[in-house]
Structure formats: structure tokens, C-alpha cells
Amino acid sequence: EDPLLGVTIADQYVVDKCVGEGAMGRVYLAHHVRLTKRRFAMKVLLGDLAADPTMRLRFAQEAEAASRLQHPNVVPVLDFGTTDGGLHYLVMDFIEGGTLNDLIEKGPISEKEAIEIAMQICHGLTHAHDQGLVHRDFKPDNVAIVSRDGKSIPLILDFGLAIISTPEETSVRLTSAGLVVGTPAYVSPEQCQGKPVDLGTDLFAFGVSLYEMVSGVLPFDGSVIELLYKNAMEQAPPIAERSGIEVSAGLEAIIMRLMAKARADRFADAREVLAALEAIGSPARAVRRVAATSPVTSLATTRAGTEDIMLASTQIDGPALVVGAQADSQV
Numbered sequence: 001e002d003p004l005l006g007v008t009i010a011d012q013y014v015v016d017k018c019v020g021e022g023a024m025g026r027v028y029l030a031h032h033v034r035l036t037k038r039r040f041a042m043k044v045l046l047g048d049l050a051a052d053p054t055m056r057l058r059f060a061q062e063a064e065a066a067s068r069l070q071h072p073n074v075v076p077v078l079d080f081g082t083t084d085g086g087l088h089y090l091v092m093d094f095i096e097g098g099t100l101n102d103l104i105e106k107g108p109i110s111e112k113e114a115i116e117i118a119m120q121i122c123h124g125l126t127h128a129h130d131q132g133l134v135h136r137d138f139k140p141d142n143v144a145i146v147s148r149d150g151k152s153i154p155l156i157l158d159f160g161l162a163i164i165s166t167p168e169e170t171s172v173r174l175t176s177a178g179l180v181v182g183t184p185a186y187v188s189p190e191q192c193q194g195k196p197v198d199l200g201t202d203l204f205a206f207g208v209s210l211y212e213m214v215s216g217v218l219p220f221d222g223s224v225i226e227l228l229y230k231n232a233m234e235q236a237p238p239i240a241e242r243s244g245i246e247v248s249a250g251l252e253a254i255i256m257r258l259m260a261k262a263r264a265d266r267f268a269d270a271r272e273v274l275a276a277l278e279a280i281g282s283p284a285r286a287v288r289r290v291a292a293t294s295p296v297t298s299l300a301t302t303r304a305g306t307e308d309i310m311l312a313s314t315q316i317d318g319p320a321l322v323v324g325a326q327a328d329s330q331v
Contacts, residue, residue, distance in 0.1 A: 004044070008033055009089060010081055013042055029094055040078070041095070043158075045088040056088055063090040066159040068131055073124030074156045075144065095155060097147070100209070101140035108216035111247050115281040117145075117154050118210055122274035124156045125206065129199045129270060133159055136197060138205040139186045140212065184227040185218050189261045192232035200263040203273065207258025207266075211236065214251065215243035219259070232261070250280035 004015045004026075013030040020027040025046040032038040045059050063080035070076060080090035100117070103109060109117070121143065128135065135142070137158065144155040188204035190197055211219050219236035220227055236259050240246045254276050260266045267273045 004028065009042065009083055009087070010079075012079075013040060013091060015042065030091075039094040041092045043090050043092070056082075059088050059090075062133075065131070065133060066090075069128055069133070069159055071124055071127040073120050073154055074128060074159060077159070092157070095144040095146060095157070098145055099141050100143035100145055100154060100213070103145055103152070104140055104212055104216065108243070108245055109213045111214055111251060112281075113152065114210065114213045115251065115277055117152055117213070118206075119274055119277050119281065120154050121156065121206065122270045122277065124154070125199075125202055125270040126274070128156070128159055129202070134197060134199050135159060135202045135205075136191075137183055137186075138202045138209065139183050140209050141183075143209075184224045184231075185220070187228060187231055189232040190263060192228045198263070199269060200266050203258050203266050203270065204260075206270075206273070207255050210258065211239065211255050214247050214255075215239045215245050217243050235261075248280060250276075254280070 002018055005017065006015060008014050009030070012033055014033055016029045016031060018026055019029050019041070025044045028042045028044065030040045030042045032040070045055070060080065060082075063077050066077040067080070068076075075092050075095060078091045078093065080088075082088050125135075125138075135156070135158070138156070142157045144157055146153050146155060186205040186208045188197065188201040191201060208219060219242065220230040220234070222230060236242075236256065239252055239255070254273065258266060258273065267276070
């Protein structure tokens with residue numbers, strides 16, 4: 001039984017239930033002790049990470065930085081702190097509804113809707129990047145989807161565990177024993193190789209997510225190590241070849257550029273991505289033809305590698321790659 005259930009944190013938040021768990025800790029649904037109808041998502045740093053002074057410092061500094069985000073496509077950090085018992089937590093609004101991943105699992109998203117969602121995500125990423133925050137674990141599971149006026153509105157989650165990249169704040173770009181956190185299917189080549197990351201890492205993961213949105217499948221299948229190797233070394237297959245679904249040449253070119261192996265070959269920033277999407281989205285074209293000769297990959301086999309993992313650097317066939325383990329173990 002989870003010892004946090006029913007506990008009041010910081011004399012304000014009553015923990016109701018656990019709603020998720022990842023490499024960095026657990027996420028709980030909580031309500032305010034006085035405003036009982038006000039619900040929050042509370043992320044708690046657990047395990048060895050919570051005992052690491054460097055990680056505790058990074059957690060506090062990055063939560064404070066994420067609290068500066070104020071944008072309609074980003075879920076900001078509302079509060080953070082440490083309990084008397086040494087528990088490190090951050091608090092965000094609890095978003096009703098599903099995630100972008102839930103939407104993808106219903107089937108490929110039309111090109112028109114995918115472009116509309118992607119443009120809003122670009123606005124959110126631009127705001128965060130302008131504040132010096134790089135998400136580092138962008139993926140469909142970290143994008144909530146709410147419906148407003150009949151439209152799907154994406155809200156980027158989990159910037160509270162991002163990394164700070166502004167020159168003025170280099171002192172808080174902390175690491176712990178060379179470990180990084182990511183999700184294998186969306187990890188950028190530079191993450192795989194243990195290199196420093198910048199906003200280009202988010203753009204790569206955004207490209208993988210957009211590929212998945214319009215095709216219903218990830219670019220690659222495989223084990224954790226295979227996914228990391230392919231992300232670092234192999235070109236993603238054309239969408240029609242992978243899924244049997246054709247999209248416009250313009251959108252596919254944007255997706256492939258986002259997933260370029262070299263950072264210099266990707267877009268400079270999310271503003272540039274937005275401009276490219278607006279250029280092809282204005283005619284509201286939605287090419288959705290299933291190629292009769294292309295095999296359709298089963299969606300059930302493509303979700304492997306979408307769980308959070310802890311990564312440690314090693315050497316595989318020359319380039320430095322990353323070997324992964326599940327959240328509670330390290331390799």
C-alpha cells in the first residue's frame with residue numbers, strides 16, 4: 001500500500017491516488033485541503049534520485065524555472081517544495097481528459113488535424129525555449145489534449161523536470177553520475193551518444209511524435225538498445241513504406257527534417273517549424289490514401305520503447321550510445 005495515500009503535503013494538498021510513475025518518481029492526484037474541488041497533479045521525487053544531493057538541487061531549481069511558464073499550450077508548475085520528512089514535490093493543475101498518445105491509439109490522425117495540433121505545440125515549445133527550458137522528454141504521453149469549442153487543444157506537460165539551458169543559468173545544468181532520462185522511441189541522437197542537449201532534442205522528439213500522429217506507428221520497432229541505435233544511426237523509413245499511409249510531401253519533409261541525425265540539419269527552433277507548418281497548412285490539404293501494396297504495421301507492436309527509462313553512457317561500435325534500463329534499475 002502506498003504510504004502517501006491520504007497524506008496531507010505542506011498542509012495544503014491531500015494525496016488521493018497514484019496516477020502514474022516514471023524514471024524520476026510518481027505522479028499523484030491530490031486536492032486542496034480547503035478548496036476540496038480544486039484538483040492537482042503532484043509529482044514526487046523518489047528512490048535513489050531523492051537521496052542524491054545533486055538531483056535534489058536540480059529538482060528544486062528546475063521546478064522554480066518551470067513555474068515561470070505561462071502559456072495556453074503549457075501546463076505550468078504551480079508550487080514546489082520539500083516536506084519535513086524530506087519528500088521533494090512539485091504541483092501542477094490536474095488536466096481532465098486524455099493525452100495525445102490516447103488520440104494516436106485510436107488510429108492515425110488526419111493530416112489537417114495533425115498540423116493544427118502541431119502548430120499549437122510549436123507555440124508552447126517556443127514559449128518554453130524562450131524561457132531557457134528544454135523539455136528533454138517530449139512525447140505524446142506528455143501532451144494532454146482538451147476539447148475547447150470543438151477543437152483539440154494540446155497542453156505540454158512535465159516541464160518541471162526539464163533542463164535549464166540559458167547561459168545565465170548554466171550553474172543549474174546539473175547531472176547525476178552521467179545519467180540522463182528519456183524515452184527510447186523519442187530520444188535524440190545526441191542523447192543516445194551522451195552529448196549535451198539543447199532545444200534541438202525537443203525538436204527531434206517532436207518529429208517522432210508527428211510521424212506517429214499521421215502514421216499511427218513509430219518510425220522504428222525493437223528493443224530499448226535497438227531503438228536507441230536506430231535513432232542515433234538510421235534514417236527513418238518513409239511514412240507510406242512504414243504504415244501504408246501517404247501524407248503530403250511538404251509535411252513529410254518537415255517531419256524528416258525534425259528527425260535529422262545532425263542537430264545542424266534540423267530546424268533552428270520551433271518558430272521555424274511553425275512557419276513551415278503554416279506554409280503547408282493554409283490550403284488545409286489532407287492526403288490520406290492507403291497504399292495497396294504497402295504492409296500495415298500492427299500498432300500493438302509499435303508501443304515498445306515508450307516507457308521512461310534511466311540511461312547510462314557506454315560504447316557500442318564506435319559512437320557513444322546509451323544503454324537503458326527500467327526506471328528502478330541502472331545499467
